[in-house]
Amino acid sequence: MATAMQLKGKKVLLGITGSIAAYKMIILTRLLVKAGAEVKIVMTENATNFVSPLVLSTLSKNAVFRDLATGDSWSNHVALGRWADLMVMAPLSCNSLAKMAAGLCDNLLMAVYLSATCPVLAAPAMDADMWHHPATRANIEKIKSYGHQVLNVNSGELASGLIGEGRMAEPEALLVAIESTLREDILKGKRVLITAGPTHEPLDPVRFIANHSTGKMGAALADAFYNKGAEVCFIYGPGSKMPVFPGIEKIPVTTAADMYEATLKAFDRVDIAVLAAAVADYTPSVVEDKKIKKKEADFNLALVKTKDILKTLGESKQGKLLIGFALETDQAIDNARKNSLKSMQILSC
Incomplete structure (x- = not known):
């Protein structure tokens, strides 16, 4: 509600x-x-x-x-x-x-x-x-x-x-x-992109790597921008909380690669982008086509780095307002600044 x-x-x-x-x-x-x-x-x-x-x-x-x-x-x-x-x-x-x-x-x-x-x-x-x-x-x-x-x-x-x-x-x-x-018109004519929720990186047909993101912040941002008169595109990962306004465009994705492609495509047609999704930094290098069986020995999982959505958009934002969020467990401000580019704004959580 x-x-x-x-x-x-x-x-x-x-x-x-x-x-x-x-x-x-x-x-x-x-x-x-x-x-x-x-x-x-x-x-x-x-x-x-x-x-x-x-x-x-x-x-x-x-x-x-x-x-x-x-x-x-x-x-x-x-x-x-x-x-x-x-x-x-x-x-x-x-x-x-x-x-x-x-x-x-x-x-x-x-x-x-x-x-x-x-x-x-x-x-x-x-x-x-x-x-x-x-x-x-x-x-x-x-x-x-x-x-x-x-x-x-x-x-x-x-x-x-x-x-x-x-x-x-x-x-x-x-x-x-x-x-x-009764929406306000403060942002009338502005187009806003919001990303939210986690991504699921599959290991096999039944398992995946994920995080605890609920998408609540992204959904709240989408509703707030829409309520101020903006056109909103909401790109969300599995299990994300949804915005309440039916007039918001909603695009579901699953993996970090999916979110990368969907976000880059939508970025061309917006004025503001707020990247609040908790996108996986790494994904399995190999996705098995059958369920991985339990074995006695240790299990080693090879991971490869995912594409950095925020960095990619920041390098070619063309005057658009780009906002990202950095979730840190220690030295939040310093770590967020290290990850930021001059062409974007980073908010620490």
């Missing part, structure tokens, strides 16, 4: 319609507030049958809006529509989807939606047969033509007991989609 406080200062308006999936909005509201967003909520009357406005108002720290008018006062739907940086219709029921497509305005939520001047993100939720009905498919395409982003539904057990498509995206996926939509 994306890191906390990435939405600090952002204004998110949640539109909740009548669906059993409305309970997920309790979790999403909490995630948004934790990420630093200011959250306001508009509900349809049917939505209140599935989730309590009191719970949502407590979590969002704002009053929940339901009615166009209450007593002698009215809810300023125009102000609400203009307040938000993003309006999220979730769960979006089949009925409310049809109203959005047709431009109907018979409740506060639809009035706010039609008044909204911000981007709109929709997360449908309905039974499988309703989801696949031609009218629903046409309505989805209709609201997409308005410029709205529509999240894919999930497949699984539905409230009807059927198994199929129609489940609303999970709150964590919604949070990622919201963060993607």
